[in-house]
Amino acid sequence: MHRDENLMKNPFMTNMKFLEQAKDETEFQRILKILTVPAKSGIYISRYDLKKMGSMLGVDIPIKERKEMLKDLFIYAKQMDQMKQFLDIIIDFISYRISQYTQITEDYPKTEKLTSRWIKKAQSLIDFVENMKKEVDIYKNL
Numbered sequence: 001m002h003r004d005e006n007l008m009k010n011p012f013m014t015n016m017k018f019l020e021q022a023k024d025e026t027e028f029q030r031i032l033k034i035l036t037v038p039a040k041s042g043i044y045i046s047r048y049d050l051k052k053m054g055s056m057l058g059v060d061i062p063i064k065e066r067k068e069m070l071k072d073l074f075i076y077a078k079q080m081d082q083m084k085q086f087l088d089i090i091i092d093f094i095s096y097r098i099s100q101y102t103q104i105t106e107d108y109p110k111t112e113k114l115t116s117r118w119i120k121k122a123q124s125l126i127d128f129v130e131n132m133k134k135e136v137d138i139y140k141n142l
Helices: 003-009 016-020 026-035 047-057 065-077 084-107 107-139
Strands: none
Touching: 026 047, 026 065, 026 107, 047 065, 047 084, 084 107
16 A cells, blocks of 8 residues: 555554654653653553543544553644644643642641652653753754
8 A cells, every 4th residue: 555545544644754753762752651651750641631632632532552642642743733732731631630649638648658759750740841842842843
């Protein structure tokens, strides 16, 4: 089958240059891992959460493995020149999780030792995503 016909079947595959740069353990793979591994990020992003983020971007992404869904969202956001909006959606989600942890800590003070670690990791994740936002313009022409 001709490459262009394949592109028509999957709209997420149109930016091949971006995908080619996302092979193996690249920076992109590291970002996906950080966002999908709660031990690294301090938060859990479910398939439902990713689906909701997609709809906020105006795309109905199929349900599959979380890392693949997140990858599709990044590709879509880049294609549609909505990367900053997508990163803002992620930051809002992380902030929401932090507020949930804060509420748990207030309601159950004995959880503070645990929730404070999650909050600290989630705060670091916000800083990480904010830095990604700053780099969006730098990588725009890739």
